[in-house]
Amino acid sequence: MVKIFNVSQIKKIDGCTVINQGITSIDLMERASLAVAEKLIRFLDPDQCILVFAGTGNNGGDALAIARILLSRHFKLYVYIVAPDELFSDDCLVNKECLERLTDVKLIKENQDIPHIPEDCIVIDGLFGSGLNRPLEGVYLDVVTVINASHNKVYSVDMPSGMFVEDNASNNPEGIIKAEKVFTFQFPKLSLLLPDSANYCKKMTVVNIGLCEKCIKEEETDLFFIEKSDATQLPIPRDNFSHKGTFGKALLIAGSYGKMGAAVLSARACLRTGVGLLTMHVPRCGVDILQTAVPEAMVQADEFPENVSSVGDNIDQFAIGIGPGIGTDDKTKDLLSDLFDKYRKPMVIDADALNIIAGDESLKEKIPSKSIITPHPVEFDRLMGGVSINGYERLQKAGEFANRYDIYIVLKGAYSAIITPERKVYFNSTGNPGMATGGSGDVLTGMITSLLAQKYLPLNAAILGVYLHGLAGDLAAKSKSQQGMLPSDMIEYIGKAYRALK
Numbered sequence: 241m242v243k244i245f246n247v248s249q250i251k252k253i254d255g256c257t258v259i260n261q262g263i264t265s266i267d268l269m270e271r272a273s274l275a276v277a278e279k280l281i282r283f284l285d286p287d288q289c290i291l292v293f294a295g296t297g298n299n300g301g302d303a304l305a306i307a308r309i310l311l312s313r314h315f316k317l318y319v320y321i322v323a324p325d326e327l328f329s330d331d332c333l334v335n336k337e338c339l340e341r342l343t344d345v346k347l348i349k350e351n352q353d354i355p356h357i358p359e360d361c362i363v364i365d366g367l368f369g370s371g372l373n374r375p376l377e378g379v380y381l382d383v384v385t386v387i388n389a390s391h392n393k394v395y396s397v398d399m400p401s402g403m404f405v406e407d408n409a410s411n412n413p414e415g416i417i418k419a420e421k422v423f424t425f426q427f428p429k430l431s432l433l434l435p436d437s438a439n440y441c442k443k444m445t446v447v448n449i450g451l452c453e454k455c456i457k458e459e460e461t462d463l464f465f466i467e468k469s470d471a472t473q474l475p476i477p478r479d480n481f482s483h484k485g486t487f488g489k490a491l492l493i494a495g496s497y498g499k500m501g502a503a504v505l506s507a508r509a510c511l512r513t514g515v516g517l518l519t520m521h522v523p524r525c526g527v528d529i530l531q532t533a534v535p536e537a538m539v540q541a542d543e544f545p546e547n548v549s550s551v552g553d554n555i556d557q558f559a560i561g562i563g564p565g566i567g568t569d570d571k572t573k574d575l576l577s578d579l580f581d582k583y584r585k586p587m588v589i590d591a592d593a594l595n596i597i598a599g600d601e602s603l604k605e606k607i608p609s610k611s612i613i614t615p616h617p618v619e620f621d622r623l624m625g626g627v628s629i630n631g632y633e634r635l636q637k638a639g640e641f642a643n644r645y646d647i648y649i650v651l652k653g654a655y656s657a658i659i660t661p662e663r664k665v666y667f668n669s670t671g672n673p674g675m676a677t678g679g680s681g682d683v684l685t686g687m688i689t690s691l692l693a694q695k696y697l698p699l700n701a702a703i704l705g706v707y708l709h710g711l712a713g714d715l716a717a718k719s720k721s722q723q724g725m726l727p728s729d730m731i732e733y734i735g736k737a738y739r740a741l742k
């Protein structure tokens with residue numbers, strides 16, 4: 241797992257690295273800048289004009305070092321330092337003086353010094369990084385406004401300048417660089433993983449700058465970024481002598497009239513994820529549909545034609561998933577309440593089951609311990625009874641909710657977050673915008689339920705389910721495009737996603 245740290249922790253690890261590796265801070269800056277420059281060199285066109293905007297702190301120092309490295313590789317550069325008060329950090333000053341020996345470096349002290357940015361230029365943004373401590377104003381705000389208005393591609397060093405590493409609730413949305421790509425150092429930054437960065441960071445690349453592993457290991461955090469190597473360790477190997485009983489029984493309670501597709505998708509995904517036996521509990525109208533579309537599943541018919549209203553006894557043998565396409569009929573609410581009374585093992589709760597819970601405090605209290613709920617942000621806000629001001633606040637609320645009700649929350653979106661009852665957060669690293677379409681969530685519910693049935697611990701089921709789901713989505717997008725892919729395609733790629741973890 242990659243750890244995610246706050247600003248003071250990053251500073252501490254920097255200092256610790258400098259001591260343990262016997263280097264100076266300027267050495268570390270050079271290493272960081274070289275790592276970013278190498279990435280840029282791979283795709284930048286040497287004939288294109290590049291404008292570098294540096295600040296006066298260490299983020300500026302990085303940008304000036306990157307400029308020097310690019311100059312040595314014959315890129316065409318124009319360098320500006322925004323320095324209204326001409327107070328430079330020590331390492332920034334060293335890099336400024338080095339660069340001035342090679343090229344002209346212009347200072348921007350006030351609005352009239354800001355250059356016109358030609359249309360087809362690339363901008364390298366090194367105004368502010370993790371040291372930002374207040375929203376931008378004055379000439380800094382003016383520079384950011386001009387860069388954003390130019391609509392050129394901007395590559396940001398460490399952070400889109402003007403964006404805070406954690407909470408941006410008090411920030412000025414006009415004072416943040418809109419970056420094509422952010423090369424962030426060593427650790428993903430929390431705000432870049434939240435929807436708060438949607439307008440400011442199209443893509444985040446984490447650049448390893450060789451910070452001391454011992455210092456990183458010793459620094460504690462509750463925030464993690466899931467890597468492939470983490471997911472690879474999770475699948476439980478299959479024994480030669482296993483039989484269908486070995487891989488558990490799942491019961492998916494899904495579907496209503498007009499929404500049987502959700503039941504079909506969750507059923508297929510559950511099977512493709514490896515469950516031994518799957519039973520679907522569906523309204524009577526859905527029996528033929530299910531039996532035809534998913535012959536591998538057994539079907540239990542509800543007494544009602546259009547909605548699910550009750551589940552039988554003997555449900556303890558199953559891992560249960562409930563929600564896809566069930567609607568919010570009163571009968572279905574009774575089912576959910578009854579289910580929570582009867583079944584006290586962790587279950588997966590999604591979609592309309594969450595909408596039912598949202599309106600009823602007593603149902604929240606009855607959610608079985610260690611269950612996994614899988615809301616998208618709108619469902620989550622409904623569950624909270626109010627809209628969060630930003631992704632950061634939503635994440636805080638999710639931590640409180642998970643802790644209060646002793647459950648796991650999978651907050652779906654780009655970098656889906658898995659929040660534990662202990663308020664730890666695991667961000668997923670797979671997936672793409674092609675998955676933002678109706679049915680994707682039903683697939684995830686089927687997958688996680690399948691893993692619970694196969695005796696994965698709830699946290700592992702959530703982590704592996706979310707990772708595989710995203711990976712299947714990435715494979716589907718590769719073959720069918722983000723526009724052309726369907727949740728059904730993702731199900732077809734679950735097998736290849738498993739293989740990719742080998």
Ligand SMILES: NC(=O)C1=CN([C@@H]2O[C@H](COP(=O)(O)OP(=O)(O)OC[C@H]3O[C@@H](n4cnc5c(N)ncnc54)[C@H](O)[C@@H]3O)[C@@H](O)[C@H]2O)[C@H](O)CC1
Pocket residue numbers: 250254268269272295296297298299300301302329367368369370371372373374375376377380397398399425426451
């Ligand atoms: N381990 C690493 O990640 C490394 C990071 N490096 C780079 O260092 C910066 C952080 O540098 P720092 O000097 O601390 O901060 P900034 O350059 O972001 O800001 C400079 C300075 O500006 C002042 N300030 C803050 N907010 C404002 C504002 N709104 N208006 C005006 N001035 C402001 C404040 O005093 C700041 O200290 C990190 O992002 C990386 O790019 C190292 O180079 C290598 C190791």
Ligand SMILES: [K+]
Pocket residue numbers: 299365366367368369396397398399400401
């Ligand atoms: K920056």
